[in-house]
Amino acid sequence: GAVVSQHPSRVICKSGTSVKIECRSLDFQATTMFWYRQFPKQSLMLMATSNEGSKATYEQGVEKDKFLINHASLTLSTLTVTSAHPEDSSFYICSALIWGTSGGGTDTQYFGPGTRLTVL
């Protein structure tokens, strides 16, 4: 099946620094990837849609200058949390989209294992 990896799995950084998280589709190409954020004991909230070769589309309330997304290849999207603060501490999960077939298959997202960010 389709596999998505994330790196790093955990990161601890000081307030004010920037952190980059990578999302890779290992055995397929993905023109579209998604970034989600999950606070403890809460659900996943979609942050942005990452499109290969074009600008990301951010959900309402998500600061694009704070969360920089780059989807430079068909297998890699990166999320950079700039000038991180303790309130940015969260679990960040990416997914990669495989489009359904023309025969009526379903568009399916495959999720990475997540990255836990802790900002001190």
Added chain:
Amino acid sequence: SQQGEEDPQALSIQEGENATMNCSYKTSINNLQWYRQNSGRGLVHLILIRSNEREKHSGRLRVTLDTSKKSSSLLITASRAADTASYFCATDAGTYKYIFGTGTRLKVLA
């Protein structure tokens, strides 16, 4: 918020019992999916049900969908301690974006 709601928020049962969790959503959908998430880990896809389906089975899982009520249920039969996890529904309204429910935290006691 477009986020769906799940109930109960938390459920604690004995091993061998059945667990039922419900999901309600707000907009018309193409399909609905259920995921499991172990503590601090990624999502595991469990089952997908399309909007024109009413019931689907996979092993010990049974999912129902009532589009008139905009709701779905997930039944886990003969639960095991390994089923302890959070369970989320996710709806796809045809925009390829998933809207996740608030989740149910299931604890199965051995």
